[in-house]
Amino acid sequence: xxxxxxxxxxPVDLAVIHFEGSHFNGDIAPALLELxxxxxxxxxxxxxxxxxxxxxxxxxxxxxxxxxxxxARVTDSQLxxxxxxxxxxxSEDLNPGSSALVVVWENTWTRRLATAVRESKGELVExxxxxxxxxxxxxxxxxxEQA
Numbered sequence: 001x002x003x004x005x006x007x008x009x010x011p012v013d014l015a016v017i018h019f020e021g022s023h024f025n026g027d028i029a030p031a032l033l034e035l036x037x038x039x040x041x042x043x044x045x046x047x048x049x050x051x052x053x054x055x056x057x058x059x060x061x062x063x064x065x066x067x068x069x070x071x072a073r074v075t076d077s078q079l080x081x082x083x084x085x086x087x088x089x090x091s092e093d094l095n096p097g098s099s100a101l102v103v104v105w106e107n108t109w110t111r112r113l114a115t116a117v118r119e120s121k122g123e124l125v126e127x128x129x130x131x132x133x134x135x136x137x138x139x140x141x142x143x144x145e146q147a
Contacts, residue, residue, distance in 0.1 A: 010111040011124075012044070014104045016090045022050060022099040032103065045081045045104035051094040059087055 048060040
């Protein structure tokens, strides 16, 4: 059976999601797992970083007992891509009492295209994400223009 490293062919993204006051509604793990289970992404690293009220940092990995049940389906395919220094850097902007979820995933939905681009000697030279608020503002302006 090939290792995870041998099967990573799609682009890999890293997301750092801040939660002010560490407020979670319980939908994060199921939403990530749904994307993973449907083959849209493969979660390859996932860590929760919390800045305590005294400024110290605590780290919770998906394999840790406190959250392992919620992420059981993805813990077998975890790579340890995030170093302690990475997690420390991601926690620097957190306010005391807040958390950040750091997730690394392979975009499995684009494997075929990524492979075809590489085999055609193509090179991705720019990739950007347009923020949700910008898209919503553009759609609103379009609606107003058409009205």
